[in-house]
Amino acid sequence: MKMQMKKSRMLLAVCAAALLASCSDDVSESLSWEIGEGTTLDYPEDYFAGGRLGTTSNNSSVAFKQPTPAVESAGMVTAFNEGEYLFENDFNENTEGAFRGLGPVYVRPGCGYCHPGYGHGARQNSYAANQHRNGYLLVIYDKQTNAYIRSVAGMPQTAAVKPFKAPIDETQIKIDWKAYTDEWGNRFDDGETYELTYPEVTIPHSAYYAPVYVQRNGVDV
Numbered sequence: 001m002k003m004q005m006k007k008s009r010m011l012l013a014v015c016a017a018a019l020l021a022s023c024s025d026d027v028s029e030s031l032s033w034e035i036g037e038g039t040t041l042d043y044p045e046d047y048f049a050g051g052r053l054g055t056t057s058n059n060s061s062v063a064f065k066q067p068t069p070a071v072e073s074a075g076m077v078t079a080f081n082e083g084e085y086l087f088e089n090d091f092n093e094n095t096e097g098a099f100r101g102l103g104p105v106y107v108r109p110g111c112g113y114c115h116p117g118y119g120h121g122a123r124q125n126s127y128a129a130n131q132h133r134n135g136y137l138l139v140i141y142d143k144q145t146n147a148y149i150r151s152v153a154g155m156p157q158t159a160a161v162k163p164f165k166a167p168i169d170e171t172q173i174k175i176d177w178k179a180y181t182d183e184w185g186n187r188f189d190d191g192e193t194y195e196l197t198y199p200e201v202t203i204p205h206s207a208y209y210a211p212v213y214v215q216r217n218g219v220d221v
Contacts, residue, residue, distance in 0.1 A: 050068065055069075
């Protein structure tokens with residue numbers, strides 16, 4: 001029994017070695033596992049996602065907060081940091097200072113509400129100006145002219161500073177997610193299926209505080 005087990009192990013080892021050798025030969029001929037150093041100048045311009053001067057080599061969780069070589073070479077690091085400071089903080093109702101000017105109506109209190117972590121927002125089931133990760137923005141326009149409806153601020157400001165009132169009550173805005181089937185039947189060539197959805201937004205008449213009218217040829221309609 002022991003001799004048989006030894007023979008089996010030896011045969012398995014020989015097969016494994018042969019398999020590794022054949023795989024190694026194939027890989028060495030067709031692929032290179034050397035990914036290189038992305039900060040060297042030996043790579044062509046199109047190697048970098050944003051070009052050589054527009055791509056940071058920082059791949060940590062704060063990569064989006066780093067200035068690119070183009071910013072640094074232009075001597076704009078201080079201006080970049082000042083912009084970061086403004087981006088990361090809320091604006092207020094003051095009439096002076098860096099964060100002045102919130103209101104009388106506004107879309108968001110600060111940049112981070114739409115761009116958490118300097119990225120994208122998340123899927124939402126409601127519209128709220130003060131909700132983080134709610135990157136949705138409304139646009140109400142005249143389908144005949146494709147022009148913004150200015151009576152409700154075009155891109156409606158759903159928050160306001162007292163005593164002012166927002167032109168639209170955002171609590172009445174309804175977002176429904178509908179299923180969608182594309183021309184391929186939501187199916188890949190290999191048979192795997194996927195799901196698609198799209199938002200349908202409705203705003204009842206009672207939500208409008210300001211009158212809704214459009215201008216065509218300088219005339220209110």
